[in-house]
Amino acid sequence: MLKQSNYSNKTERGAVLVISLLFLMILTLIGISSAKTSVLQEKIAGHSGLQQSAFQAADSCTNRMLRDRKVYTFNASLNAVYDGAAQYLVSNSITNRSGYIAEQLYAGKSNPPRGTGYSAKNFQVFHNEQRCEGLTESSPVNVTIRQGFFQVFPKL
Numbered sequence: 354m355l356k357q358s359n360y361s362n363k364t365e366r367g368a369v370l371v372i373s374l375l376f377l378m379i380l381t382l383i384g385i386s387s388a389k390t391s392v393l394q395e396k397i398a399g400h401s402g403l404q405q406s407a408f409q410a411a412d413s414c415t416n417r418m419l420r421d422r423k424v425y426t427f428n429a430s431l432n433a434v435y436d437g438a439a440q441y442l443v444s445n446s447i448t449n450r451s452g453y454i455a456e457q458l459y460a461g462k463s464n465p466p467r468g469t470g471y472s473a474k475n476f477q478v479f480h481n482e483q484r485c486e487g488l489t490e491s492s493p494v495n496v497t498i499r500q501g502f503f504q505v506f507p508k509l
Contacts, residue, residue, distance in 0.1 A: 478506075
């Protein structure tokens with residue numbers, strides 16, 4: 354015995370279909386926004402790694418320039434080096450991701466400061482500035498480190 358239902362097909366209007374489609378649309382929008390967020394976070398992490406690599410390249414550049422005896426060693430041609438030479442340029446690739454460009458500028462000379470134990474009669478001070486720029490491959494990420502220092506040399 355079949356029981357007949359009191360509802361006919363004419364009274365059904367598809368409310369479940371509309372609600373399920375709205376629910377599906379909301380879930381799709383949530384999925385798309387979370388995918389965009391994860392892509393953005395991946396880009397941020399990648400640029401952070403590139404910036405760290407560029408900083409390490411610039412830092413190793415400053416260490417190399419201070420160790421380079423060709424630039425900072427006193428010799429007989431000191432006046433020729435400092436009077437005309439404006440810069441010392443080095444380019445190096447440390448890893449396949451980063452490299453650096455170094456620039457050393459002569460900023461001038463002066464008498465030794467008082468209280469240092471160096472007399473102005475026998476010594477002179479050379480002021481230098483150096484700029485090291487750490488670069489990364491195929492990326493606009495770079496880091497620049499600038500530092501100044503001075504050296505005391507006997508007068509010629």
